[in-house]
Amino acid sequence: MNRPIRMRTDPDEVRARILEVAEEHFRRIGYHKTSVADIASELGMSRANVYRFFPSRHAINESIYGSVINEVDEIAIAIARTNAPALEKLDRLLTAIHHHNKTTLVEKKRMHDMIVAAMQENWTIIKAHIERMVTIFEAIIREGIEAGEFKVRDPAEAARAVKTAFMPFFLPILIEHCVQYGEDTEAGLREQIRFILKALGKSD
């Protein structure tokens, strides 16, 4: 059932609308329970019409997951571009990312299934995201070395180690376990950032 009026609208707008409705369904009904037919029906479109904009349900998932990841990238880049000392910048960046992932991904329960599925199906997207984080860490570490704040021999290696050391505060499924079992993630976060900064050669 094609509705001519929709055909005249901007394809980008239709795509955005499909993603909006899909995400809203994931949150409200659940990731696994939402079908392309549900999304189509909510939009007054046919399934075939939805498939003209996204070749598969998988493509819809990937776009939504991509935008979730974009938000995190943007937070990190914005902090990395400020003029603060490297030490403070890295501290603020790690804190902000943890809080963002905890709030948006863990506390908005309905997204949980999507995140678990993404860990299984879209690991390459997550991997690329993690690699961007490592690049940002490396840039900040280089600034800190130049400013004499950090003592690090190999900034790329140190950036990878920071990523690994921070993983439990970064990956939503790991944050979730801590939150669920009542661990104080805030105290743990401060301790972990102190530990990371010490490994980068910050003096006590």
Added chain:
Amino acid sequence: MNRPIRMRTDPDEVRARILEVAEEHFRRIGYHKTSVADIASELGMSRANVYRFFPSRHAINESIYGSVINEVDEIAIAIARTNAPALEKLDRLLTAIHHHNKTTLVEKKRMHDMIVAAMQENWTIIKAHIERMVTIFEAIIREGIEAGEFKVRDPAEAARAVKTAFMPFFLPILIEHCVQYGEDTEAGLREQIRFILKALGKSD
């Protein structure tokens, strides 16, 4: 169908036999596909008889998971008891645990589902296991402080941070992602241990 001959055997032996058969089924047929009936039939016992030794399938799972965890605890304790310098001990301990978890839990594919389920259902067991690891780390860190190898203000806090920093090399589901996507876990492991030792105040 009770077989009198089984009734005369040592209950501990019967329990051990049930666990052995269950674990073998988990590996061969899969965790989710194995039923108590399968285990009973393999042993020539009735389901009711199996339930006399384990009140539920869940109790069987917990026992198996408990023995998997015991193996790791024993490796850690054995290394912690050696006379090596603290620095070397912590390095060897982290390396040994990573290798054990990678080999036993990740490469023996059939156990994967059990581990994922345990992360969901038996988090309290895993949490207690992680806390034992933190206690062992703390003891080694205290030795290192006394010997002048480490510079750490709060050994308990440092031990928790070591645990967090090492999590991606410790939790089987995280090791699995790296192995699956062809990351060099050996190089990453060396880097991470260097980073941890530096955070503990090891001089370059």
